[in-house]
Amino acid sequence: MTTRSRLVWVTHPRHLPKAPPGRAVVLDTAFAAAAQWRSKTKPFLDALGGRLLAFVDHHEHREAWPHYVDDPRFVLVPNRVAHACPELVTPALVERIGGLGVIDDVVAHHDFDGLLSAVKLLRGGRAPYDEADEDARAVDSPGRGHALSPRGERLSLAMEEVTVTRERAAALEFHTRLARALIDDARLDPVFDDEVDTLARAARTALDAARRVVDARGRQEADGVFVVRVDDKQDNRMRRNLLMLAEERAAIGALYEPDPQGGAWLTAATFDERLDLELVEGFEGGRSDYRFARAPKGGRELVDGLARLVASRR
Incomplete structure (x- = not known):
């Protein structure tokens, strides 16, 4: 090795x-x-x-x-x-x-x-x-x-900000630099450390923006299911933040967003390990606590299916 x-x-x-x-x-x-x-x-x-x-x-x-x-x-x-x-x-x-x-x-x-x-x-x-x-x-x-930990929050937020704001090659290069620094001595040099701080601050600002969207566009549409509906496709960071904040308000958080190619998607996530989202018909991709599906007719049937899953575990 x-x-x-x-x-x-x-x-x-x-x-x-x-x-x-x-x-x-x-x-x-x-x-x-x-x-x-x-x-x-x-x-x-x-x-x-x-x-x-x-x-x-x-x-x-x-x-x-x-x-x-x-x-x-x-x-x-x-x-x-x-x-x-x-x-x-x-x-x-x-x-x-x-x-x-x-x-x-x-x-x-x-x-x-x-x-x-x-x-x-x-x-x-x-x-x-x-x-x-x-x-x-x-x-x-x-x-x-x-x-x-404060250290983990800082590093993870910096990685998130880089992924969203930099071109793919530059983002992957940053990840490699960070990995090498942690592999070699688990410390960052001062210049790199300052870069990480700046990136983490920007990511915190983005989380605040997501919280405002959830407050304005989200509601509990079924028992145990909080849905945020937006008008356009979200980037990966905003999608993750919206879902995380939605999950804090109900057993399952969901995000409904249109697809630029046509139709729409419903993404669902849960903190509750008793809920296996794969059991809900229509959700084909993801893992047990995070699934996504095509959402015809506003995703109403999918939301109802999520609510039935919540009810079955009570």
């Missing part, structure tokens, strides 16, 4: 990179939703073949996972058990991977827990700072009782 392994960031499960030529570990990268995993994820894994040293993920896929669960290289733990991916990257796992060969490439989701998973892997299974695993859980599974 080497801390100079190449870092490859995945922006979306449908947008996987070309399979790297070396031995690879894949972290926090979900199988593409529904049947798309066969045309997106499977070809990537097939191309890696024996060069795949490990695949570690917590985004349950009920169709795809059974095909790989007996392969010891696959560490597949549902989100309801592992609230973030770094906790799965243990010294024992790293030792096992090391027995298979040198890691040439680390392929990781480009969000906060994906980055911390990559950092932890390349530090031999050791977190870069004491609260890192808990911070990853707090950011990736909000509302489940996890505490976010």
